[in-house]
Amino acid sequence: MFGVILSSLVCGLVPYLVIRALWCHFYPKRHHLQGKHVLVTGGSSGIGLSVARQVALLGAKVTLVARNVERLQKAKEEVESACTKLEGDSSSRVQIFSVDLAGRRENIDTAIKEAEASQGPVYMLVNCAGFSRAQVFEDIPQSLVKELIDVNLMGSFTVTQEVVRGMKQRGEGGVVVFTSSQGGLVGLYGFTAYSAAKGAVVKLAEALHMELKPHGITVTVCYPPDTQTPGFEEENKTKPVETRLISEAAGLFTSDQVAKKLVDDALQGNFISTVGFEGFMLTTLCAGMGPVTDSLSLLSQMFLTGLFRLISAFYLWSFSNIVRREHEKKITAGSRTKAECSQVFFWTQACRQE
Numbered sequence: 001m002f003g004v005i006l007s008s009l010v011c012g013l014v015p016y017l018v019i020r021a022l023w024c025h026f027y028p029k030r031h032h033l034q035g036k037h038v039l040v041t042g043g044s045s046g047i048g049l050s051v052a053r054q055v056a057l058l059g060a061k062v063t064l065v066a067r068n069v070e071r072l073q074k075a076k077e078e079v080e081s082a083c084t085k086l087e088g089d090s091s092s093r094v095q096i097f098s099v100d101l102a103g104r105r106e107n108i109d110t111a112i113k114e115a116e117a118s119q120g121p122v123y124m125l126v127n128c129a130g131f132s133r134a135q136v137f138e139d140i141p142q143s144l145v146k147e148l149i150d151v152n153l154m155g156s157f158t159v160t161q162e163v164v165r166g167m168k169q170r171g172e173g174g175v176v177v178f179t180s181s182q183g184g185l186v187g188l189y190g191f192t193a194y195s196a197a198k199g200a201v202v203k204l205a206e207a208l209h210m211e212l213k214p215h216g217i218t219v220t221v222c223y224p225p226d227t228q229t230p231g232f233e234e235e236n237k238t239k240p241v242e243t244r245l246i247s248e249a250a251g252l253f254t255s256d257q258v259a260k261k262l263v264d265d266a267l268q269g270n271f272i273s274t275v276g277f278e279g280f281m282l283t284t285l286c287a288g289m290g291p292v293t294d295s296l297s298l299l300s301q302m303f304l305t306g307l308f309r310l311i312s313a314f315y316l317w318s319f320s321n322i323v324r325r326e327h328e329k330k331i332t333a334g335s336r337t338k339a340e341c342s343q344v345f346f347w348t349q350a351c352r353q354e
């Protein structure tokens with residue numbers, strides 16, 4: 001009986017996913033970017049840089065915001081050279097601003113005002129600036145918790161506040177994108193501080209979506225899995241083995257794959273954007289009472305949540321196996337060291353006695 005239900009669900013899933021992929025591809029876009037101003041925070045590297053390249057290729061004027069000036073300059077050249085085949089002067093297409101989004105609010109406000117003064121009002125804002133650090137709970141210094149929240153949550157909050165004010169006044173609609181993470185939907189080993197910061201971004205986006213809907217401004221949240229970027233390389237230098245093994249369950253993608261899906265979803269006005277089958281299952285399962293932006297996603301959530309909850313139990317079981325195995329390894333290694341220590345102890349004692 002259970003087998004019949006499960007196999008019919010799985011058989012239904014394949015054609016459904018094909019229809020879904022076709023729908024997403026051919027569904028008409030709600031927003032267009034030709035000649036519009038797109039501001040990308042974290043646009044000098046990784047996912048943000050890929051987003052900047054994609055929107056520039058769609059004819060947008062782009063502002064990149066980050067701290068390091070050399071990386072910004074290099075990113076500007078990269079985006080401009082990607083656009084050489086487009087009509088018009090590509091050198092005036094991209095401008096850069098060096099601002100610390102975890103820093104003083106006046107600097108952030110001034111940069112946005114200057115960016116709008118030269119490229120026109122921001123039509124699309126992509127909050128991509130952020131970082132992650134994985135560490136065991138009790139080892140995380142307060143300063144790191146604060147920094148993770150300041151950059152990932154408060155940075156997005158402040159920039160969006162400033163941009164949305166203008167968007168609402170003009171009444172011409174717009175797009176706001178937040179970058180959370182799959183680790184913002186499920187709390188993972190090593191990500192106590194990071195998951196908290198990225199989870200908060202999701203709730204900020206849900207509430208803002210409700211406020212902005214009557215103004216024709218759509219909100220999208222991107223939930224990337226592990227993505228090959230300089231930020232990811234940095235995270236890997238100190239990441240606990242448990243975090244690495246668990247995260248690997250959702251696969252590894254390129255920043256172009258994540259950015260392409262992000263831009264497609266944002267232009268269609270979809271609230272959720274993710275890549276990969278695990279991403280699809282996770283965002284469907286965790287839809288909760290998030291906004292309904294397209295009927296196909298609502299359908300998946302209605303019919304697949306139960307099945308995906310069951311599947312999640314298997315994933316969680318394998319995750320706890322990873323954690324237990326690593327825990328046992330540490331205990332064995334620990335007791336071996338203790339045994340070695342005591343051997344050394346006896347040996348030195350014996351030497352002393354001699």
Ligand SMILES: NC(=O)C1=CN([C@@H]2O[C@H](COP(=O)(O)OP(=O)(O)OC[C@H]3O[C@@H](n4cnc5c(N)ncnc54)[C@H](OP(=O)(O)O)[C@@H]3O)[C@@H](O)[C@H]2O)C=CC1
Nearest residue numbers: 042044045046047066067068101129130181226227229231
């Ligand atoms: N790569 C991954 O596996 C995943 C990434 N994400 C999220 O996607 C986003 C992009 O990540 P990714 O492309 O990997 O990161 P990168 O480190 O490659 O790029 C981060 C960008 O943000 C900028 N930035 C960081 N801190 C600040 C700050 N305080 N003020 C202004 N700009 C800042 C960086 O420039 P500069 O340092 O010069 O300021 C850089 O342009 C992040 O929010 C990340 O958490 C989510 C899930 C997975």
Ligand SMILES: CCCCCCCCCCCCCCCC(=O)[C@@H](N)CO
Nearest residue numbers: 132181182183225226247250281308312
């Ligand atoms: C039906 C249920 C399906 C469940 C699938 C579960 C898969 C969970 C894996 C979560 C991966 C989290 C990666 C976070 C990456 C990240 O944010 C950092 N790399 C940032 O740099």
